[in-house]
Amino acid sequence: MTSSPGHVVRPVDDPHDRSSSPGTEGAPLLQARGVTLQYKTRQHLVTAAYRVSFDVYPGDRFILLGPSGCGKSSLLKSVGGHLPPVEGSFTLAGSPVLRPGPDRMMVFQEFDQLFAWKTVIQNVAFPLVTSGRCSTREANDRALLYLSKVKLTKFKDSYPHMLSGGMKQRVAIARAMAMEPAILLMDEPFAALDALTRRRMQDELLELWDNTNFTVLFVTHSIEEAILIGSRILLLSPHPGRVRAELNCDHFEHTDQGGDAFITLQRRIHTMLFDESQAGGPDA
Amino acid sequence: MREARLSVRQRPEFEHAVLPDANIGAVERALSPLERIANIDWVRRAAILVVLAVAWEVYARYLDNPLLVPTFMETMRALWSAAVEGRLLSRVWSSLQVLLIGYTLGVLLAGALTSLAVSTRFGSDLLSTLTSMFNPLPAIALLPLAMLWFGLGMPSLVFVIVHSVLWPVALNTQTGFLGVSETQRMAGRNYGLTGLAYVWRILVPAAFPSILAGLKIGWAFAWRTLIAAELVFGVASRSGGLGWFIFENRNELQTDYVFAGLMTVILIGLFVEEVVFRTIARRTVVRWGLER
Numbered sequence: 347m348t349s350s351p352g353h354v355v356r357p358v359d360d361p362h363d364r365s366s367s368p369g370t371e372g373a374p375l376l377q378a379r380g381v382t383l384q385y386k387t388r389q390h391l392v393t394a395a396y397r398v399s400f401d402v403y404p405g406d407r408f409i410l411l412g413p414s415g416c417g418k419s420s421l422l423k424s425v426g427g428h429l430p431p432v433e434g435s436f437t438l439a440g441s442p443v444l445r446p447g448p449d450r451m452m453v454f455q456e457f458d459q460l461f462a463w464k465t466v467i468q469n470v471a472f473p474l475v476t477s478g479r480c481s482t483r484e485a486n487d488r489a490l491l492y493l494s495k496v497k498l499t500k501f502k503d504s505y506p507h508m509l510s511g512g513m514k515q516r517v518a519i520a521r522a523m524a525m526e527p528a529i530l531l532m533d534e535p536f537a538a539l540d541a542l543t544r545r546r547m548q549d550e551l552l553e554l555w556d557n558t559n560f561t562v563l564f565v566t567h568s569i570e571e572a573i574l575i576g577s578r579i580l581l582l583s584p585h586p587g588r589v590r591a592e593l594n595c596d597h598f599e600h601t602d603q604g605g606d607a608f609i610t611l612q613r614r615i616h617t618m619l620f621d622e623s624q625a626g627g628p629d630a
Numbered sequence: 631m632r633e634a635r636l637s638v639r640q641r642p643e644f645e646h647a648v649l650p651d652a653n654i655g656a657v658e659r660a661l662s663p664l665e666r667i668a669n670i671d672w673v674r675r676a677a678i679l680v681v682l683a684v685a686w687e688v689y690a691r692y693l694d695n696p697l698l699v700p701t702f703m704e705t706m707r708a709l710w711s712a713a714v715e716g717r718l719l720s721r722v723w724s725s726l727q728v729l730l731i732g733y734t735l736g737v738l739l740a741g742a743l744t745s746l747a748v749s750t751r752f753g754s755d756l757l758s759t760l761t762s763m764f765n766p767l768p769a770i771a772l773l774p775l776a777m778l779w780f781g782l783g784m785p786s787l788v789f790v791i792v793h794s795v796l797w798p799v800a801l802n803t804q805t806g807f808l809g810v811s812e813t814q815r816m817a818g819r820n821y822g823l824t825g826l827a828y829v830w831r832i833l834v835p836a837a838f839p840s841i842l843a844g845l846k847i848g849w850a851f852a853w854r855t856l857i858a859a860e861l862v863f864g865v866a867s868r869s870g871g872l873g874w875f876i877f878e879n880r881n882e883l884q885t886d887y888v889f890a891g892l893m894t895v896i897l898i899g900l901f902v903e904e905v906v907f908r909t910i911a912r913r914t915v916v917r918w919g920l921e922r
Contacts (some may be wrong), residue, residue, distance in 0.1 A: 447822055
């Protein structure tokens with residue numbers, strides 16, 4: 347593992363310090379080893395990612411960060427089992443990833459990821475029942491529990507089309523978390539939200555993480571979001587995606603945003619991304 | 631530069647307390663009774679029917695030739711007596727039986743074909759080719775052949791009805807399946823759903839608006855085909871259907887009974903469209919917000 351130079355000083359008595367994640371203790375939960383991803387369009391064979399390797403440890407908030415075209419979403423899809431690598435492999439808790447499965451729940455950017463024909467609670471309970479994890483009644487109880495965690499108990503019997511974008515994303519998060527997957531895969535889940543809602547959702551996600559310490563693999567193209575959400579950031583360069591750096595960033599809050607450490611890290615990432623990608627730079 | 635811009639229009643800042651709600655006046659107002667009645671769908675529809683009936687009555691009286699165009703009232707009288715005598719109802723029943731059998735078979739076949747089409751590339755090629763071949767072919771054109779194969783009777787009728795239902799339903803279902811977003815597909819597969827469970831629990835509900843449209847079109851095609859086929863032969867199948875009822879009365883120059891038969895076709899069509907399909911739509915696609 348490439349470790350970042352220790353230029354970031356951890357605040358000693360920060361009550362919201364999230365650096366208690368297990369970090370490098372024990373075996374990695376998810377291992378990517380030399381993964382190359384390709385997909386075909388009608389005319390071209392496109393290489394989305396080239397020989398990418400990384401390790402995600404239990405309790406990590408692991409960020410894939412890069413400009414558009416760096417294959418970060420493709421990597422996430424591949425971990426989800428929807429896009430098999432042409433070279434290399436993913437290993438989850440010791441066994442190779444071969445097909446989609448409920449041990450890796452995905453949260454997408456699109457609002458239509460909820461099933462329009464099911465109410466909010468049915469949406470959350472559905473995967474629990476179909477994957478054979480729970481009986482219908484247990485599934486309902488569990489769904490209610492997770493809906494209360496995302497503060498949507500009041501809307502449990504609404505249909506998705508009655509909810510706002512932010513609420514839909516919260517349902518999607520509850521649905522994924524209720525499955526208690528080995529790893530949660532989030533593909534820019536807040537990108538389609540307005541700035542105020544996005545900020546609130548980021549805080550809520552961190553709050554949820556404080557309570558349950560789930561492992562999450564999170565894709566974003568926003569440097570700011572990466573620093574806020576992540577405990578570790580994998581930086582990818584574009585066309586095709588290759589590993590540029592891996593950084594620690596375990597202790598930032600929205601209130602740190604004007605602070606020196608935050609800005610230093612932000613600049614550092616910015617420089618690394620802009621060194622190579624003149625076209626289509628990231629928005630911070 | 632900046633200072634210059636500021637100095638051009640220097641306006642004072644201000645902050646207000648929010649006005650109390652009571653000052654705003656009526657935030658919500660009930661609509662007048664007339665507006666509310668005009669908002670009920672079936673009232674507006676019924677008004678159209680009444681206008682049409684009145685126009686018919688006036689024109690028929692003006693024409694004064696019951697052999698060509700009987701009046702609305704005469705038609706209603708004929709409809710009533712045909713229904714009460716029992717002749718019409720048994721004809722309707724025998725038509726509906728054939729129709730339901732053919733329709734059900736057609737829908738099931740369409741379901742099987744499209745399920746095959748989503749799971750394999752061969753299936754999807756097969757379905758596209760067959761649909762573009764047979765969808766434009768009027769079912770009634772197959773009737774002579776069907777009579778040769780299955781004889782004069784129910785099997786021939788069922789055959790042409792299946793043909794008229796199968797292709798539009800299959801086409802609409804496949805179009806619907808193709809329109810299901812990649813996100814929903816991935817979400818479904820994420821739960822470990824595959825094969826028929828995946829089709830049934832994800833694709834069918836997600837594509838339900840166009841499946842329902844296909845079912846409606848299929849129903850209308852089946853109905854038309856059946857009446858047309860019965861006009862061609864009804865004698866042989868002893869009981870005879872609604873189409874035969876119309877044909878028979880035309881031969882006896884009982885035009886009011888011909889109109890009564892046509893009216894029955896229309897009434898059944900209206901009922902199925904406005905009550906059956908509308909109820910299904912209200913409980914599914916409208917409730918899910920997929921259709922208004």
